Amino acid sequence: MVRAIYPGSFDPLTNGHLDIVQRASQLFDEVLMAVVGNPSKSASLSVEVRKMLITQATTGIPNIKVGDFQGLTVDYAKIENAQILIRGLRAISDFEAELSMAQMNKELFPELETIFLMSKAEYSFISSTTVKEIARLGGDVSQFVPPPVHDYLQEHFTRGAK
Ligand code: ADP
Numbered sequence: 001m002v003r004a005i006y007p008g009s010f011d012p013l014t015n016g017h018l019d020i021v022q023r024a025s026q027l028f029d030e031v032l033m034a035v036v037g038n039p040s041k042s043a044s045l046s047v048e049v050r051k052m053l054i055t056q057a058t059t060g061i062p063n064i065k066v067g068d069f070q071g072l073t074v075d076y077a078k079i080e081n082a083q084i085l086i087r088g089l090r091a092i093s094d095f096e097a098e099l100s101m102a103q104m105n106k107e108l109f110p111e112l113e114t115i116f117l118m119s120k121a122e123y124s125f126i127s128s129t130t131v132k133e134i135a136r137l138g139g140d141v142s143q144f145v146p147p148p149v150h151d152y153l154q155e156h157f158t159r160g161a162k
Helices: 015-027 047-057 073-079 092-108 128-136 147-158
Strands: 003-008 030-036 064-069 084-089 113-118
Touching: 003 015, 003 073, 015 030, 015 084, 015 113, 030 047, 030 073, 047 064, 047 147, 064 073, 073 092, 084 092, 092 113, 128 147
Parallel strands: 003 030, 003 084, 030 064, 084 113
Antiparallel strands: none
């Protein structure tokens, strides 16, 4: 049984994240999407909402699980018995930070293997930050996020825009 962990802010989940986790779910027995709840990372959506949206968007894929953690990813990976850490790469700009994070995690927990999945070209420009910015300004984000995320943003974000 090979368990993978896919950590991230997912603030909110985008089609880019969803594509990565769907592909990972075909490679590993189980993939745990781990929402980072560290107070130092100021998120727009609460951990509970981010988890709810991931759960709704991944129903029908039984080997995708959802959790959350605070602290080090490697500690959570140990607790959850994960052998693989998944990260997505969109562009060269992601690479430098991801490389040093993977190397640091290797020092901290040598048994955990980081695997990078390359973003599909059509998703490589999507980020949670730009999606929120467009939604706040009243733009249509339906092609960038799964339907439950779109509905949530329309309900809670556009209305709150100044
Ligand atoms: P973090 O705050 O940890 O970077 P994110 O939620 O932004 O969390 O992203 C989680 C992971 O998903 C990261 O590995 C990131 O590179 C990857 N990712 C983000 N957006 C995309 C995308 N559009 N396509 C593929 N991977 C993505």
